[in-house]
Amino acid sequence: xxxxxxxxxxxxxxxxxxxxxxxxxxxxxxxxxxxxxxxxxxxxxxxxxxxxxxxxxxxxxxxxxxxxxxxxxxxxxxxxxxxxxxxxxxxxxxxxxxxxxxxxxxxxxxxxxxxxxxxxxxxxxxxxxxxxxxxxxxxxxxxxxxxxxxxxxxxxxxxxxxxxxxxxxxxxxxxxxxxxxxxxxxxxxxxxxxxxxxxxxxxxxxxxxxxxxxxxxxxxxxxxxxxxxxxxxxxxxxxxxxxxxxxxxxxxxxxxxxxxxxxxxx
Numbered sequence: 001x002x003x004x005x006x007x008x009x010x011x012x013x014x015x016x017x018x019x020x021x022x023x024x025x026x027x028x029x030x031x032x033x034x035x036x037x038x039x040x041x042x043x044x045x046x047x048x049x050x051x052x053x054x055x056x057x058x059x060x061x062x063x064x065x066x067x068x069x070x071x072x073x074x075x076x077x078x079x080x081x082x083x084x085x086x087x088x089x090x091x092x093x094x095x096x097x098x099x100x101x102x103x104x105x106x107x108x109x110x111x112x113x114x115x116x117x118x119x120x121x122x123x124x125x126x127x128x129x130x131x132x133x134x135x136x137x138x139x140x141x142x143x144x145x146x147x148x149x150x151x152x153x154x155x156x157x158x159x160x161x162x163x164x165x166x167x168x169x170x171x172x173x174x175x176x177x178x179x180x181x182x183x184x185x186x187x188x189x190x191x192x193x194x195x196x197x198x199x200x201x202x203x204x205x206x207x208x209x210x211x212x213x214x215x216x217x218x219x220x221x222x223x224x225x226x227x228x229x230x231x232x233x234x235x236x237x238x239x240x241x242x243x244x245x246x247x248x249x250x251x252x253x254x255x256x257x258x259x260x261x262x263x264x265x266x
Contacts, residue, residue: 036162
């Protein structure tokens with residue numbers, strides 16, 4: 001089922017998604033954005049001898065799961081199983097290498113939005129570093145003033161689709177909070193299988209309550225039973241900035257978006 005469901009609906013992305021088209025801040029500046037890419041940490045059950053390599057920023061053994069989603073909250077790619085100690089950029093480059101024939105690179109002229117944990121490179125548009133970025137920072141403070149701040153404000157709003165998709169996925173499949181002691185190979189397959197089921201429900205169950213809540217309210221926050229709270233991994237476990245150099249061509253592209261977006265701001 002993964003071959004059928006964990007993939008873009010149309011790999012050419014011929015139209016602008018309504019999520020962008022109907023956003024007066026994002027459109028037309030982000031018209032070529034086709035989704036978001038990010039990593040999230042899922043607990044693993046491994047022997048004490050294996051734990052060290054799986055313990056990263058979270059302080060607990062996890063796998064760093066890389067995923068891509070579209071604006072319909074569908075997962076279009078997943079790479080599971082990399083140790084939690086690995087930086088997001090390392091996980092991405094590993095996925096490029098091992099899934100060379102299958103990785104859903106954006107078509108020419110299109111891109112995913114990514115956070116500061118990834119370099120700004122063709123097909124992967126990152127925010128400006130050193131500027132306010134995350135949505136709570138805007139909700140608490142002043143409105144953005146500079147072109148860079150305005151770009152980051154809209155970029156964060158657009159990229160929020162993957163945070164919400166991860167949140168709904170984890171809310172539905174609570175096995176992800178307390179992974180049984182299966183082999184690592186099986187634990188990786190559980191991640192992929194639950195994403196397949198997530199997509200299956202999205203495509204074939206229009207009356208699903210959880211998806212309906214997310215569709216109705218862009219600020220809807222998923223909740224999990226109290227008994228699982230102690231197993232939850234921080235959603236910001238992957239937020240370290242990358243030291244990888246950006247591509248000058250993509251930096252220029254970002255600057256042009258920031259300028260046009262700032263001129264249209266009202």
